[in-house]
Amino acid sequence: MRLPFFFIVLIYLWPDLTTSQDTSLGQESQPELLQQLLQQLQQTSPQTIDQEILNAAGPEAFNSDVSDPIHQEFKIQGDIVFKYGELAGALQPEPAVHGGLVRKKRKTPQDLTKMWPNAEVLIAFDSRASFSPEERSLFQSALEQWQRKTCVRFRTPTINDIHQGRSFIFVQDGKGCSSPLGMNPMRETGIFKYQPLTLARPCRTRRIMMHEVGHSLGLIHEQSRSDRDSSVNVMWQNVPVHMRHNFQKFTEQVTNNRNTPYDYESLMHYGPNAFTTNGAPTLRTLDASYQDRIGGFQEISRYDAMAISNMYNCGARMQPFIPPWWHRLLGRKKK
Numbered sequence: 001m002r003l004p005f006f007f008i009v010l011i012y013l014w015p016d017l018t019t020s021q022d023t024s025l026g027q028e029s030q031p032e033l034l035q036q037l038l039q040q041l042q043q044t045s046p047q048t049i050d051q052e053i054l055n056a057a058g059p060e061a062f063n064s065d066v067s068d069p070i071h072q073e074f075k076i077q078g079d080i081v082f083k084y085g086e087l088a089g090a091l092q093p094e095p096a097v098h099g100g101l102v103r104k105k106r107k108t109p110q111d112l113t114k115m116w117p118n119a120e121v122l123i124a125f126d127s128r129a130s131f132s133p134e135e136r137s138l139f140q141s142a143l144e145q146w147q148r149k150t151c152v153r154f155r156t157p158t159i160n161d162i163h164q165g166r167s168f169i170f171v172q173d174g175k176g177c178s179s180p181l182g183m184n185p186m187r188e189t190g191i192f193k194y195q196p197l198t199l200a201r202p203c204r205t206r207r208i209m210m211h212e213v214g215h216s217l218g219l220i221h222e223q224s225r226s227d228r229d230s231s232v233n234v235m236w237q238n239v240p241v242h243m244r245h246n247f248q249k250f251t252e253q254v255t256n257n258r259n260t261p262y263d264y265e266s267l268m269h270y271g272p273n274a275f276t277t278n279g280a281p282t283l284r285t286l287d288a289s290y291q292d293r294i295g296g297f298q299e300i301s302r303y304d305a306m307a308i309s310n311m312y313n314c315g316a317r318m319q320p321f322i323p324p325w326w327h328r329l330l331g332r333k334k335k
């Protein structure tokens with residue numbers, strides 16, 4: 001990252017370094033050039049992650065809670081799957097959502113996010129799903145990104161794991177792109193306990209894969225955090241009534257925000273026009289410089305990674321690498 005930036009600064013300064021006498025040239029165009037180059041550095045995509053998921057899932061996916069009565073499951077916010085009844089009390093009641101009426105909580109909110117024991121995630125492909133070798137390797141690289149930035153580790157379940165009752169993620173074909181939140185073995189077939197990670201063919205991009213795995217590890221959408229109102233405003237007037245539930249915040253007990261600041265650059269953040277029907281923005285960032293950038297980031301952000309490390313209590317493993325000779329040096333000094 002530093003090297004390209006250095007070159008860009010160099011390119012920007014080049015006329016000054018080489019033709020210092022020519023002060024009239026490009027005084028207005030240089031800041032524009034720098035701005036353009038800086039924009040290229042921001043790693044944003046023209047399509048936001050919610051648009052990408054929506055396009056992959058089809059228009060009905062975001063219309064309302066999508067229910068699957070066979071499995072007693074439903075989907076909220078376009079791509080998070082819950083069992084019936086699981087969400088009761090987990091979302092904050094908001095007058096804008098309920099037409100001025102606030103529903104009474106029926107259940108004490110609790111931390112819904114179940115973590116994978118020892119930060120070890122078991123994951124397998126459904127052999128019936130038609131994933132090409134390229135798609136499998138793309139998925140592998142999405143997992144590697146989470147492994148590289150956090151302490152979470154992925155592996156294929158063994159028959160012993162199954163006999164021990166351990167649950168796993170089952171990567172499958174299906175409608176849209178979706179995942180449950182954290183470890184949630186919502187399905188059972190014989191001795192197999194598993195949770196679906198659904199990737200229809202158009203969902204098989206690296207960014208969507210990393211985003212859905214983010215949910216499987218326990219991350220909610222950034223704009224649903226309990227503290228989001230100090231960073232983004234929901235423009236309720238641009239959200240049709242039947243879509244407003246998608247902007248309900250989770251309660252603090254559910255998410256506790258993982259001791260990280262609100263992160264506009266999160267891979268879990270939707271774009272400024274998510275769930276709009278009139279084309280007008282539904283999210284307004286209080287930091288205006290992010291208005292057109294939220295939802296467009298391509299990589300797992302620093303705070304996405306930190307949230308997972310805090311969740312899995314493995315911040316210590318995220319310390320900078322210290323070479324072994326340094327310990328030997330310290331040991332000698334002690335003596």
Ligand SMILES: [Zn+2]
Pocket residue numbers: 079080211215221
């Ligand atoms: Zn999502």
